[in-house]
Amino acid sequence: MRRNRLILAIAVALAFPQLARAQTREITGTVTVAGGTVPIAGSTISAEGTTAETRSSNEGRFRITVPAGPVTLIARAIGYKRGIQVVSGTQTTADFALERDVLQIEGVVVTGTATTIDRRSATTAVAQVSGDAITDVPAPTIQNALVGRVSGVNLQSNSGAPGGGIQMQVRGNNTILGSFDPLYVVDGVLYSNSRIASGRGSISDAAFATAEDDAVDRVADINPENIESIEIMKGAAASSLYGSRAANGVVIIKTKRGQLGAPRVNVRQVFGQFDISKTLDSRRFTLQEATDKYGPDVAHWFDNNANPYFNHFDQLYDNHTLSYETAMDVSGGAGNTRYFVGGTWKHDGGIEPNTGFGRQNLRVNVDQSVNSKMDVQVSTEFNRAQHDRGWNNNCNNFACQGYAFAYTPGFVNLKARDQNGNFLQPDWGIQSNPLQTAELARNHEETNRFTGGVTLNYDALNTGRNSLKFVGAAGIDAFGQNNNLWSPNELFFEAVQTQPGAAVEGNASSRVWNWNLNAIHNFIPSGGGWSANTSVGTQYVEEYLDYSRITTTDLIPGQQNVGQGTSTIGTDTLKKSRTLAFYGQEEVRLLSDKLLLQAGVRAERTSNNGDIDKYYLFPKVSGSYRLLNLIGTGSEIKPRIAYGETGNLPIFGQKFTLLNTPQLSNLTGFTVAGASGNAAVEPERVKELEVGVDGLAMDGRLTWELTGFTRNTTNLLLQRVPAPSTGYATQVFNGGKIENQGFEAVLGVTPIQRGNNLVWISRATFTQYTSKVKDLAGLPPFRPPLSGFGGLGVTFIEVGEPLTQIIGRDFCNPNVPASCASDGVRTATDVKVGNSAPNYRMGFVNELTFKAMHLNVVLDYQNGGDIINLTQFLYDDAANSADYGSKDWEYRMKGYNGGVITPYIEDATFLKLREVSLGVTVPHRFLGPANTVIKSARVSLTGRNLVSWQKYSGLDPEVANLGSAAIRNNLDVAAYPPSRSFFLDFSLGF
């Protein structure tokens, strides 16, 4: 029944616009950059109050058909402020000179699968970043490039390992067991961000199997070079048309496309290198102390030097492999065809030897007009990535570098080798030399990925008052990831294993396939004054992820194939889901475009739900009103309000009760598994109210966007423990509530603007949110999955507390004797000792242009948040801390000995100089005879993560040993150290 009604509604919507065409005429003109004659290609020219719209050619020319009589033409182009002209009924030409839009006043905002709205009217907060900003300073991944530039988004890297591994969190945590990733959409194709662990933990004997493998988040595959823009839909009202994948926000990425005209060629060559930003010191031993602690065998380290001391970080992390990026693109168009072809070859050298990151991309985007009504857009990219992320994070056999350093006294020269060139057999207590591990062990990952989509646009009707457009799109994103790890038998830590030598072969195959069909109807009544935009659509998504891993130990010496070990284990996991959705949206503009009202709903059913036939509804409603000229001519103040709902899918398999397959006497049996499925499992539901006031004043030199939101996530996926007498140990169910409240602000000012010769643009972003567990549906407080290490500070879910609270043992309060046990430790074990979420974050982007010079600085500030310094804990455990014997050390040891974690919990506040770039656009006349060929040339010197001012005593407060935990815990367990990078950047345009 429900389906039939929906179809009926679509039929009515489609039948509606069959109205007669009015009399029309043509207007021609050009669009250029203000203050010159440079044409703007691809700008949109539309007639206000009608549905007429066209685009400018490569020479900036346009031709538009409009109704008879006077019309108002509006010219818009990305990166420029709009131009408006009233064209009289007799005038047949109109020329536009557009000013640069330095504060991003203009642009369009995505409101649905195939609908957009101009930014000035947007009913929700908007986070948009242009491709230029992303590539200004070479970044390993797009996420690195976004840091400091957007509000409402918390981006934190899990370690300093090359090539990705960043958690992106939009408006805080919403889930405990569900997915915590935003949905990524690249040119309409859903883009997988699966993290597939390497299997390193099985070699390094990590506590949490694969969760400590520092897995790459696969959005690292996206090539920043080819990006036109990134838009982040933050709130539920913005993203509700994406349904139950949108609870954590939606990131919409558009890539560059060709423009009509002669071929344009851009070439970029970047050279640079990475340097470790900070190292840790260790205890200084005297000969006596050394032999007391490690025995007489270590005395030889003191033979030629009474006070030997080596900083092992300096010994290991001194790799300065050349990092480079070569990017080239060709774009253009003729006749009905436009194209963009871009290729990038990138390599980042890691500071640890034999680590690094490489990526090769080839993108081909083709736009083809079939006829005046129909065009086809094809977007494809092939992508290859190599990750060598080394041996770090937690381990339990000293296979990881930082962990082994904690137990390696400073008098040991790790570089020392015997006459055969082999590293010296460790005689300092542990069997491991990180330099040897880095030299001989392999942790290699290789990914091949294809992402491609086709979009068909068909203008079925355009009468000036009515337009009807169909948009159909389909796309696939598929990758194969291979992990190949080898820990050779001769490694010191392997040689002491009962089964020395290990190899891992992991293979993953991912495929996300989706298509959607949309009908968009626009109606403007003949009197004008209001307009209505109706869109309906349907979407189908299929996701497939299969990953398998073969692990072997007891290798034949010298062999690295998993077939050459005697103790071999294989695992294989397949996850698959299908989703079908219908959606509709109505957008009404009233009061001469000043009032915008939007309402929409998505109905969706998914295979991951218990009931696969049930449609879940995700509605939204929002509005904005533009107050014009209130604080000066040209000023705009826009209050807005939006409410929306989104969902978070149940995880694959939560609805199934499985059978275990125990084996005995070569027979395989079936028994009922302890985890009971829930055949009624449903999506989590996010309900969010967002209010804001945006504005621009002073001729667009001052803009602001202020947003407050309150978001309740209900129907959480939770795990309860049923009565064990049922025979089951756990069951997933829906219930409970989490609240997130926050405030975001963006402030843009142009303090100086002297034509194009001297411009200073400054943007600041502010992000603050707090979470609170409101209800756990009767569950007692609990530790979520991957909460941390036992008594060493763990995330703890408790009603009335933030989702991100850390509990642990604390010292007692001497003023409350009842709280004290005899050893000065608080009697209660589970007390709140911290909160991993920051109080707030701020970003500052400053761009200074002086004639041909260009300076860009991005600062990123985090206030508060607690980090658990288990690296320090390891040094203390090894009696090897640099401050051994000091007052600070005594305080920590009091905690260490009493099982109190508070001395290891530190403030994660930091201020980082994320980006600096100083560039010169070479004036055309300096190019000499080449200036007939070379259209533009630019040279810049750039740096990323140059300085960090932090309270944290460890290396980097921006670290998460368990980065794949839904609730991020800032857990520092000897992670890959942070690095800074410098690049010299040459860009040429032909």
Place this chain on the structure above:
Amino acid sequence: MMTLTGITGPWFATRGRHGAAAALAALSGALLLSSCANLDVPDTNSPTQGVLTETPTRQTLARTAVGIQTQVSIDIPAQIQQWGIYGRELYNLLGNDPRETGEEISGPQDPGGRAGAEWANKYAAIRSINTYLTALPKGGLSDAEVSASQGFANTLKAWHLHMLAVRSGPTGMPIDVDRPIDAEPAPLVSSQEAMEAASALMDEALTQLNAGGGEFPFNFVEGFEGFDTPATFAQFNRALAAKMLVHRATFYGCTECWTQAATAIAASFITEAGLPGSLKTGVYYGFTSTANETANPVTETLESNRYWIHPSIISGAQLRPGGQPDLRLTTKVALAPAPRTLNGLTGTYKPVMYNDPSDPTVPDLDANIPWLTNEELLLLRAEIRWNTGDKAGAIADINLVRVNAGGLAPTLLTAASTDDAFITELLYNRTYSLMWTQGTRWVDARRYNRLNTLPLDRQGDVVHPNMLIPSAECDARGLDVPCSISGG
């Protein structure tokens, strides 16, 4: 998916209003097609319960029968260790878990800790059995095969329920647990009632086995050799039934249980032929060192710090005529290279009964653990005979074990001896015959109210009278922890 291609034809071919109409038709078609898209995505990583509950076959039922067999042995290592510690058969002096030398010996018991696993494991096994029993009639088996399978499954289910009652004692336990996970938890009943229900189920299982034809429609794992047809499995059923009845007689004073036990044990596999070899005849918990299978979890080298014989076992052993200790001690223990002391407890001897018999220093990962053997049946019959008036027969049975298993001289007991003296003699033999297999010393001391005879090593040590209901079970019922049949 296929819908896009359905659209492109008319869309390309037409113009204007016709195009709109065609597109409308195509869009409607797409909606119709997509609305019947199949979203049924199975989990192929592992068999789902549906293969058993919805579409059982002979093969899936046979596999489930195997699974049920593997589930009987999950708890036995914990039972050997934990009940063994409670009953002062052994210490665990590894030192990695303070409970081994603390809570388990000196209390108080933590309902959130060790109480949980063996309770949950047994009910998980019962869940598998109940699921199997429900599926049995739908799997295309013959009536005899169904009956044989029911008899097999009910025998094991009755045993699980009985053992839950043994561990729980006064707290009571739920028995009516075959209900949906979302239903109200099954009510707690007294352990006495639970044992009565288990006995009744054991008898029902016998009837089913007797109607079960000549063969089971499934294979048996290691440990059931000789008891793998309905007729021979029925002998095992009777042996378990006899033991359960003896427990009821001693725990709860069920006097008629003695005569019922006499009938049951007569129908079991008890034998006097072939001694001493036939002492070992019986059913075992199977373990293997094969990859992906479960190896014997309690066997270990003499150097291991984990398991140590309680000193009272060493000192309490009677001497053989030659002056050497009871064979049941000398074959099961070995002197460790060095003694170990932890938290005031000292171990000197290591258990080696699951080590290689030819070299007790070598662990045998393939060693099975006795479940119920002829040796125990003879001792059970002695107990039954003494209590049914055949005291001479009882003494004869005791002596069969003393002489054949322990190498000892016959007992000095006579038909005129007191019950107390008989019990002392009986429990001595049960302890040495059955030690390291089931925590018998603790259970026997409880049966005869002799917990106070167990040795306490340190000031403040206690002997726990039972295990607690795990806190998760109380939580799910909204009862305060610890809970029992008399409330929370």
